[in-house]
Amino acid sequence: MWSAHIKLGLAKLQLAAALVCAFPAVSWADEVTVFAASSLTDALQKIEPLFEAETGHDLRLSLAGSSKLARQIQMGAPADVFISANTDWMNRLEEEGLIASETRRDLLGNALVLIAHDPDTPPVTIDKSLDLPALLGDGRLAMALVDAVPAGIYGKAALQHFDLWEGVAPQVAQAGSVRAALAFVASGATPLGIVYETDASAEKSVKVIARFPAGSHPPILYPVAALTPVKKPAVSELLSFLDTPEVQDIFTKAGFTRPAGQ
Amino acid sequence: MDWLTPEEWQAVALSLRVAFWATLFCLPIGVFTAYALARWAFPGRQLLNILVHLPLIMPPVVTGYLLLIAFGPQGGLGALLKETFGLTFAFRWTGAALASGVMAFPFMVRAARLSIEAVDPKLEQAAATLGASRAWVFVTVTLPMILPGILAGCVLAFAKGMGEFGATITFVSNIPGETQTIPLAIDLALETPGGEGRVMRLALISIALAAGALALSEWVSRRVAARVGGV
Amino acid sequence: MTLACHLKHAFPGFTLDAHFEVPEGLTVLYGRSGSGKTTVVNAAAGLLRPDEGRMQVDDWLLFDTAQKAWLPPHKRRVGYIFQEGRLFPHLTVAQNLRYGHWFAPKGATPEPMDRVVNMLGLGPLLHRRPAALSGGEKQRVAIGRALLAAPRMILADEPLSALDDARKSEVLPYFERLRDEVEIPILYVTHSAAEVARLATTVVTLEDGRVTGQGTAAEVLGDPSVTPLGARAAGAVLEATITKHHPDALTELNAGGTPLFLPALAQPEGSSVRVRIAAHDVILSTTEPADLSALNLLPGTVQDIRSGQGPGAIVSLDTAAGRILARVTRRSAERLDLKTGTPCYAVIKSVALAPQDIGG
Numbered sequence: 059m060w061s062a063h064i065k066l067g068l069a070k071l072q073l074a075a076a077l078v079c080a081f082p083a084v085s086w087a088d089e090v091t092v093f094a095a096s097s098l099t100d101a102l103q104k105i106e107p108l109f110e111a112e113t114g115h116d117l118r119l120s121l122a123g124s125s126k127l128a129r130q131i132q133m134g135a136p137a138d139v140f141i142s143a144n145t146d147w148m149n150r151l152e153e154e155g156l157i158a159s160e161t162r163r164d165l166l167g168n169a170l171v172l173i174a175h176d177p178d179t180p181p182v183t184i185d186k187s188l189d190l191p192a193l194l195g196d197g198r199l200a201m202a203l204v205d206a207v208p209a210g211i212y213g214k215a216a217l218q219h220f221d222l223w224e225g226v227a228p229q230v231a232q233a234g235s236v237r238a239a240l241a242f243v244a245s246g247a248t249p250l251g252i253v254y255e256t257d258a259s260a261e262k263s264v265k266v267i268a269r270f271p272a273g274s275h276p277p278i279l280y281p282v283a284a285l286t287p288v289k290k291p292a293v294s295e296l297l298s299f300l301d302t303p304e305v306q307d308i309f310t311k312a313g314f315t316r317p318a319g320q
Numbered sequence: 321m322d323w324l325t326p327e328e329w330q331a332v333a334l335s336l337r338v339a340f341w342a343t344l345f346c347l348p349i350g351v352f353t354a355y356a357l358a359r360w361a362f363p364g365r366q367l368l369n370i371l372v373h374l375p376l377i378m379p380p381v382v383t384g385y386l387l388l389i390a391f392g393p394q395g396g397l398g399a400l401l402k403e404t405f406g407l408t409f410a411f412r413w414t415g416a417a418l419a420s421g422v423m424a425f426p427f428m429v430r431a432a433r434l435s436i437e438a439v440d441p442k443l444e445q446a447a448a449t450l451g452a453s454r455a456w457v458f459v460t461v462t463l464p465m466i467l468p469g470i471l472a473g474c475v476l477a478f479a480k481g482m483g484e485f486g487a488t489i490t491f492v493s494n495i496p497g498e499t500q501t502i503p504l505a506i507d508l509a510l511e512t513p514g515g516e517g518r519v520m521r522l523a524l525i526s527i528a529l530a531a532g533a534l535a536l537s538e539w540v541s542r543r544v545a546a547r548v549g550g551v
Numbered sequence: 552m553t554l555a556c557h558l559k560h561a562f563p564g565f566t567l568d569a570h571f572e573v574p575e576g577l578t579v580l581y582g583r584s585g586s587g588k589t590t591v592v593n594a595a596a597g598l599l600r601p602d603e604g605r606m607q608v609d610d611w612l613l614f615d616t617a618q619k620a621w622l623p624p625h626k627r628r629v630g631y632i633f634q635e636g637r638l639f640p641h642l643t644v645a646q647n648l649r650y651g652h653w654f655a656p657k658g659a660t661p662e663p664m665d666r667v668v669n670m671l672g673l674g675p676l677l678h679r680r681p682a683a684l685s686g687g688e689k690q691r692v693a694i695g696r697a698l699l700a701a702p703r704m705i706l707a708d709e710p711l712s713a714l715d716d717a718r719k720s721e722v723l724p725y726f727e728r729l730r731d732e733v734e735i736p737i738l739y740v741t742h743s744a745a746e747v748a749r750l751a752t753t754v755v756t757l758e759d760g761r762v763t764g765q766g767t768a769a770e771v772l773g774d775p776s777v778t779p780l781g782a783r784a785a786g787a788v789l790e791a792t793i794t795k796h797h798p799d800a801l802t803e804l805n806a807g808g809t810p811l812f813l814p815a816l817a818q819p820e821g822s823s824v825r826v827r828i829a830a831h832d833v834i835l836s837t838t839e840p841a842d843l844s845a846l847n848l849l850p851g852t853v854q855d856i857r858s859g860q861g862p863g864a865i866v867s868l869d870t871a872a873g874r875i876l877a878r879v880t881r882r883s884a885e886r887l888d889l890k891t892g893t894p895c896y897a898v899i900k901s902v903a904l905a906p907q908d909i910g911g
Contacts, residue, residue: 123511125511200493203508205512206512207511230495231492231495232493233489234489238489238493242493245389246392247388247393247411248411
């Protein structure tokens with residue numbers, strides 16, 4: 059009878075399900091997509107294979123300027139996790155209900171440095187008496203977009219803090235991202251530039267000639283958050299993985315700081 | 321007119337200036353290259369053809385980077401031009417024009433080449449038998465007949481110049497008033513929270529300018545074709 | 552000797568090896584398609600650079616490979632009339648005409664524009680563009696344009712072959728005028744026997760890239776072994792004078808004392824014309840024909856009979872009007888027992904003579 063066939067089929071199904079549950083290690087390999095600020099490029103590329111080896115999940119990285127990434131997330135990009143280079147964009151997304159607030163925290167800190175192309179440039183002190191136009195000559199100061207990209211926004215704020223912005227503004231060359239600004243200095247197209255400390259240590263062709271004191275600009279914080287809706291357990295695995303000493307060590311070596319209170 | 325802010329007008333004016341000079345730069349070099357590729361046989365012809373098409377197939381950022389290396393403050397060509405002609409390209413609108421010109425170059429060459437190849441060489445032969453040297457044949461016979469094609473090339477080059485982004489920002493960066501053309505201004509507005517309004521305004525103006533250029537070229541093209549077609 | 556030509560050039564599958572020297576006037580290069588005629592003319596114009604050779608018009612050297620001398624086309628001062636006209640589409644007729652004039656060297660004295668315009672009847676066309684002209688009109692402008700460039704030689708490459716019969720008859724007389732009124736040597740390429748008959752001062756025949764004969768039109772066309780287009784094109788060329796235009800649309804001519812009747816001609820009484828009589832339009836009779844519809848009966852003596860493998864034979868007849876060729880079957884020639892010296896009558900229908908076979 060056909061009812062007997064159905065019963066047999068169901069029994070087989072139950073057996074299969076039981077077997078699957080008996081071996082929890084045999085679970086799907088998930089894919090986690092992380093949108094992260096470009097200044098995290100080198101560090102995250104080192105972390106990627108470690109995460110994949112540890113958890114078996116596949117990590118996909120999309121690295122660009124935080125502002126571009128935030129726009130894409132606003133338009134529905136399929137990201138699971140967002141690491142921004144400043145809090146403004148993260149706040150925006152939180153307001154729009156795009157992130158899971160309970161997962162948000164400040165992951166890293168960074169510092170702003172003044173870099174030079176020529177290795178013989180002497181170090182300088184950044185204060186009100188710094189004559190940047192004289193240092194630049196007829197060259198330019200490379201910065202990320204000063205009204206849009208976090209590194210540029212911080213840089214402009216720092217220069218304004220020391221009343222140096224007005225004097226140097228006409229000589230600023232705004233690049234699309236902090237990495238692009240770094241490239242200008244590395245190639246020698248511009249003699250000086252303002253980038254993150256982490257960028258400067260990643261690039262051999264530039265020399266750090268000054269560090270902007272922490273108080274001269276809003277704190278550079280890298281908030282991290284999962285994007286709603288959180289469906290994959292792999293996401294929380296990633297978020298906790300980022301806190302492990304192994305990973306924190308990589309960040310520190312790259313020049314990032316641990317924000318207070320973490 | 322307060323439909324656009326002063327910075328936006330600045331971007332529009334700069335875009336027009338950059339696109340105009342980019343087209344002007346492409347014109348003689350592009351037509352000459354097209355003629356050489358269409359009519360002459362010489363070693364390295366295929367290589368030249370590939371070189372001409374490189375800006376079409378390379379990522380614009382790569383083109384911009386190569387321009388930076390060659391024409392930047394540290395570049396060999398850049399230093400040479402500065403010494404000989406006092407011409408600087410790095411971080412100046414001239415560099416934006418150069419970037420647009422280089423990106424638009426393949427379009428100009430293709431359009432010109434197509435129309436040169438359409439000119440019956442027998443007519444050029446006839447002109448030669450009537451006493452015209454090669455140069456005169458070009459001026460009196462070939463050139464009038466390829467004008468519609470050149471015009472098409474100019475429109476394409478102008479449109480490309482108005483829309484060029486990747487090479488420009490990589491080569492000359494985004495400097496308001498100097499290199500911030502419409503596409504760079506739009507990109508900046510996209511990255512700024514609340515910049516959507518500016519994006520739309522600038523995009524609309526871009527479209528209007530391109531449509532105007534196209535309409536003008538169609539009209540001129542018809543007039544020229546009528547003359548050549550013989551009505 | 553006016554034009555001396557020595558040419559050797561190898562093409563894939565074909566070699567041109569042509570040598571000839573011709574006097575003033577209109578020289579026709581006559582031969583089948585592909586026999587090398589256009590190559591000779593292109594070499595004269597400088598549009599082709601031959602492997603080996605020399606060409607000279609009077610004392611003016613066009614090229615000499617032995618001396619490594621080579622005049623580029625724009626310095627050659629040859630007026631080239633192409634088969635397709637090749638008028639400049641973006642210029643008016645007047646501008647096309649003046650084109651060569653503009654580039655003529657300072658010492659050159661071209662024909663006056665008015666004279667050329669009148670000679671070719673171009674007055675009403677001057678402000679038109681080539682696209683608005685008929686085929687015949689285009690060729691006339693092409694002739695004028697070549698002439699106004701003050702050339703030292705005129706080249707014409709099958710200028711009438713792209714035209715229909717009516718246009719051909721319209722333009723052919725202009726070439727006759729060119730030959731008669733302008734003192735420049737003309738090199739004219741054609742594969743049409745009618746054009747040869749009407750235009751040629753001298754004919755050079757070409758076959759497979761080699762010169763196979765040279766002579767007047769009558770000599771070449773009248774000799775079937777020489778005429779390269781074979782027996783079909785063979786025919787006689789007679790010189791005749793118009794005696795009278797009859798009211799029933801016939802014109803009477805006098806060819807060596809013998810009357811000829813042709814459909815009415817335009818030329819006035821008293822003018823000389825050349826008449827080409829194709830061999831296949833001639834019937835022979837060994838007795839004096841009576842009560843025939845044909846009006847032209849020419850008594851003569853058989854001079855020669857040539858036959859080949861096919862059914863036909865060409866009979867050359869000496870008449871008072873000149874040498875006449877008749878194409879008959881071999882069977883008929885045997886049946887009538889035609890031999891050298893046999894008296895014979897040539898019968899020619901008046902209406903068989905096509906207008907293009909009759910020229911000034």
